[in-house]
Amino acid sequence: MMLIEETAPAAEALPVAALRAHLRLAQGFDGPDDxxxxxxLAGFLRAxxxxxxxxxxxxxxxxxxxxxxxxWRDRLGQALPLAPVHSVDRIEIDDGAGTVTVLPPETxxxxxxxxxxxxxxxxxxxPHVPRRGMVTVTFTAGFGASWDQxxxxxxxxxxxxxxxxxxxxxxxxxxxxxxxxxxxLIERWRAVRTLAGRGSREWR
Numbered sequence: 001m002m003l004i005e006e007t008a009p010a011a012e013a014l015p016v017a018a019l020r021a022h023l024r025l026a027q028g029f030d031g032p033d034d035x036x037x038x039x040x041l042a043g044f045l046r047a048x049x050x051x052x053x054x055x056x057x058x059x060x061x062x063x064x065x066x067x068x069x070x071x072w073r074d075r076l077g078q079a080l081p082l083a084p085v086h087s088v089d090r091i092e093i094d095d096g097a098g099t100v101t102v103l104p105p106e107t108x109x110x111x112x113x114x115x116x117x118x119x120x121x122x123x124x125x126x127p128h129v130p131r132r133g134m135v136t137v138t139f140t141a142g143f144g145a146s147w148d149q150x151x152x153x154x155x156x157x158x159x160x161x162x163x164x165x166x167x168x169x170x171x172x173x174x175x176x177x178x179x180x181x182x183x184x185l186i187e188r189w190r191a192v193r194t195l196a197g198r199g200s201r202e203w204r
Contacts, residue, residue, distance in 0.1 A: 002068040003081060006138070009061040014045045015147045015159065022159050023166060041166070048161035052154060055178070056189040057082055057115075060150045060158070062142030064089070069135050075125040077111075077118045080139060085110065085117040088139045096132030103127060110139075157185040 019041050049060055059065075059082050072078050080088075088110045091103040108126065111118045119126070119137065129135050143149050150158075161182050178186075 001081070004066040004068070005063065006066055007063040009046070009049065009063060010145070011042060013061050013146055014042050015155070016041050016045065018147075019045060019159055019162050019166075022163055040169075041162070044162040044165040044169075045158065047165055048158045051161060051178070052157055052182075052186060053082075056154070056186050058084070058154065058189050059142040060154060061147070062086065062140060062145045064138065064140050067137045067139070069129075069137075070133075071129045072126050072135065075121070075128075077120045078126060078137070080117045080119065080137070080141075082141045083114060083117055084141060084143060085112065086140045086142070088119060088137060090136075090138040091119070092136050093127060093129055094134045094136070095130045096134065097130075151189075153185045154189060157182045160185070 016038055020037075025037070053059055065082065067081065069078075088108075091108060092100050093103065094100045107122050109120055109122060111120055121127075143151065143154075147155065160179060164179055164182075
């Protein structure tokens with residue numbers, strides 16, 4: 001599977017002011033240094049968001065993704081790797097010989113789920129993918145377009161982790177372990193990795 005992020009969180013959606021306040025940094029002085037600091041804080045926030053999303057499988061700020069598979073994991077239903085999913089925008093099958101077929105929306109449906117949204121066939125099974133072909137699913141996921149729509153515990157986890165990245169900015173070989181406070185905040189959001197491949201029938 002390949003998962004491609006087609007759009008990035010908008011710069012204005014990042015809680016730069018909240019991080020600056022959390023770090024108790026001076027603010028209100030416009031100039032090159034202030035702009036550089038803002039850009040640096042935004043970078044720490046993006047890194048923290050990516051880490052939290054990677055650990056939980058939850059998309060904090062809404063954006064579009066493209067998932068590519070060489071075949072369905074299960075033709076009775078294909079789980080999506082991220083949540084919450086707002087919409088599945090397009091599903092297409094490439095036969096590997098230059099022909100791409102867009103699946104009509106009436107032939108499938110998306111079942112929302114807090115942990116693992118699923119694409120189900122309208123009929124018995126999802127369409128066949130040729131041996132050398134590929135299926136591409138384009139979908140939109142995220143809690144919202146603005147930071148105030150992100151759950152409070154996840155938002156706080158991002159601030160704590162971004163602050164840690166800020167504090168460690170001059171150190172080489174920063175450790176990969178999450179601070180305990182961050183781990184505690186995201187624990188309830190972590191995806192339960194049960195049968196996600198062939199043979200899974202969680203959605204039935």
